[in-house]
Amino acid sequence: MSAATSTMTKRFDCRDAFATTLESLAERDERIVVVVNDSVGSSKVGGFAKRWPHRLINVGIAEQNMIGVAAGLANGGKIPFVCGAACFLTGRALEQIKADLAYSRANVKLCGMASGVAYGELGPTHHSIEDYGWLRVMGQIGIVVPSDPWETSEAVKAVAASEGPVFVRVSRMAVPALEHGDHSFTIGKAEVMRDGKDVAIIANGVMVHRALDAAAALAKEGIEARVISMASLAPLDETTILEAAATGGIVTVEEHSVRGGLGGAVAEVLAAKMPCRMRLLGFPGFLPTGSAEFLMEHYGLTAEGIAAAARELAAAR
Amino acid sequence: MSWTRPRCAISVGRFIVMKSEREAKRPAMSKNAAAIVRERARLIRRSALEMIVQANIGHPGGDMSSADIMAALYFGVMRFDPKKPLDPGRDRFVMSKGHCSGAFYSTLAMAGFFPEADLATYMKPLSKLNAHPCRAYLPGVETSTGPLGHGMPVAVGIAIAGQIDQASYRVFVLTGDGELQEGSNWEAAMTAGHRKLANLTLIVDRNRLQQGARTEDTVALEPLADKWRAFGWDVEEINGHDHAQLLDVLSAPATPRQKPLCVIANTFKGQGVSFMRDQVKWHHGVPDAAQFALAMKELEA
Incomplete structure (x- = not known):
């Protein structure tokens, strides 16, 4: 870890x-x-x-x-x-x-x-x-x-x-640059970037940074959020997803449409093997005019937005 | 930077061979080469029709129009070892008109890539021989095709790899004529012309019929030869059912050439079977018992 x-x-x-x-x-x-x-x-x-x-x-x-x-x-x-x-x-x-x-x-x-x-x-x-x-x-x-x-x-x-x-x-x-300790990158394996038992946040790409910031903020409130970098979307690391489901709630965060992407992939695994409450964060479809940063803020793809979703899931356990 | 192929191959790359060696490795043209190809083409036609009748589905028109081209390539022109289908030095054939799998599979089986008995499984459940060839299923299939306009870019890529390695292999790609309405062919044509891919030969099965009508009544292709010349290609127009002409044009070594070659093979859909010849309705279809018997009789030696 x-x-x-x-x-x-x-x-x-x-x-x-x-x-x-x-x-x-x-x-x-x-x-x-x-x-x-x-x-x-x-x-x-x-x-x-x-x-x-x-x-x-x-x-x-x-x-x-x-x-x-x-x-x-x-x-x-x-x-x-x-x-x-x-x-x-x-x-x-x-x-x-x-x-x-x-x-x-x-x-x-x-x-x-x-x-x-x-x-x-x-x-x-x-x-x-x-x-x-x-x-x-x-x-x-x-x-x-x-x-x-x-x-x-x-x-x-x-x-x-x-x-x-x-x-x-x-x-x-x-x-x-993130700290990866002694983690070795393997296609098909996720990296647990931060451990936590109250809720899990699964992200990839630029969203991992925001997920880590969200987890840091949640920690101050006493909520321990696990953060997983799902760099390998396919093949998918089902084991790490199922372990994350044991926290009782999973937030997925992606720089992608909420349909058919990371959230969908995680949901497919959970639906079949370990149903779990989820919040899927991403974009709704074609986006209005704005910078990348604006669009991410506009759709709640920020540390605050991720923390809010995670907080909701942790509270509902 | 020059993309011109060296006229005289001096051995610097891994795969390069001296010109004399390269010529020696190709099938020798003999007096009876055309007769051998003619006989193979007849067997390909019979095999394709048998497969279509057994499967109760297929594209006989294009199988018949391309049979002579396939026979010339595999039994008179190309250099390959069916026991080493991934040999880096093999000549490549890309079947862009993937729906003509009856002719293609028959040719591959006769050439030894897989047992001829497998042809009986054509389109049967779980067969490796579906209607459109898949590279992952069968040796000898260089890329999966079926959707039209896919073969040319892949063939261009193989030819570029050969150019980088200064390899001696040649790359052949067979397209339909209606297929040339797909824009991807012309993207690839531009790339090939720009890079002077002399190791690339395109054969257009110019049977003048597409699925529902004549090409010229659908979206006209003519002047087709001028189009290829304008894209930087050499063009040869031949009778695509004349085995000697096919051998002559396709066997010409790539070395003296400075451009990719487009061979417009003028053919007839359904060639070899009287009631199918030049008939648009035989693009796809299955002969009934009487038609099949007549066809097989016409395709007797």
Whole structure:
């Protein structure tokens, strides 16, 4: 168990950890290639492109083609990391992801940049808050949602070493580095960031920081909230979910639609094996105009909002 | 940066082989090569029709139009070992028109990728041979297809991998003609033209019929050859039922070529079976007993 906090003030863009790790892997493994839809800068793969120009495949603004090309590169023995804005990468090429990657079991790594509502004011066309649902229902594609630079770096290493298609969300929202103690990152395993017996908060991505802040606030009121980072949305760590259900209440928090995402995944496990009261925090659907920070506050995806939901569940035990 | 394939292969990459070696590994063109392909195509047609009748479902029109192309590729052109279906140096074939699985599965079985007895399970419960090929189910299937417009981007990706490795393998992809109405083909066409993927050969099964009508009455494809040339491709237009022509055009080594090649194979839907030939209604359908008997008689040696 790691005693994690989010009190450090220095903030990081996880894309930097992503790019650095990818380059260090590419130094040792020439099979690693990058595929982009004209998204070199926004994916921070300019360094990669400079070092290995022949291993950076820019297919232009053509997402369907991008996914098919990646499947073909995998067929040719490469390990393609496909980098593009999460909204276009998933939604625009969904059938290619289904047929060419998931159904074909192609060894392709999808890296959804600027995921969630990171594009804020650019609006719902540019938000990627449907991707968990779209990909999760296929059941044949891993989904990894790291929360900080360390987890991003570990996730990139883990997906490179794994066989088969995986989607990794890489946020562009600056976040603090969390303490992970001696935890080792494994796809399919959650990390308990803080223990607690009164209620459990399951979050991933940028929401983990807010969940930890909520738990710190609740502790001052005498409510011990367990905080779980569910970086691996698929495959899901059912054991940790069922253990969390023993607290009597679970709050899920995600930078995603409340339908079909993390909350839905947790609810599916609980409904079948250990029904438990839940509060699902996330976005209702297409969002109004506003910055990412505004939208999160507007929909209660804040430490206060999470604490309120957890408090309610703890009180109702 | 130049994407031009080296004319003379000097061994620097892992998979590169000298030109003489590469040529030697390909099936030698003999006088009776066309006869061998013709006979294989006949057997593919018979097998596909048997499968369709047994399954009571299928796409005979496209199976018949593509049978000669399939036979030429697998029994005259491509370099592969069915016992090593994932050999990194194999030539690749991507079946983009996945609904023509009767012809495709028959070809793969005859080529030795799986037992011909498996063909009898076509579309039966839990069979690995569903109507549309799945890479995870069957050796020899390079990517799962069925939805149209998926094969080209995948073939382009394989060709890029070959280009990066300076590998000697060739990549073939077969699309329908109506299928070219899918925009993803043209995204891939642009990429292939831009990168001068000389190791890539597209064959368009130009039978001029799509599901419900002629392509030109639905959304016209012509001038099709000009479209490919405009996208940076070489184009060859042939009779897609002429085995010697197929062998000639498809066997031409990729090395002297500087661009990807589009072979417009002019074909007839239902070719080989009189009542199916050029008939839109045989896009999908199952012959009754009398029709099946007539078809098999027409497909006797």
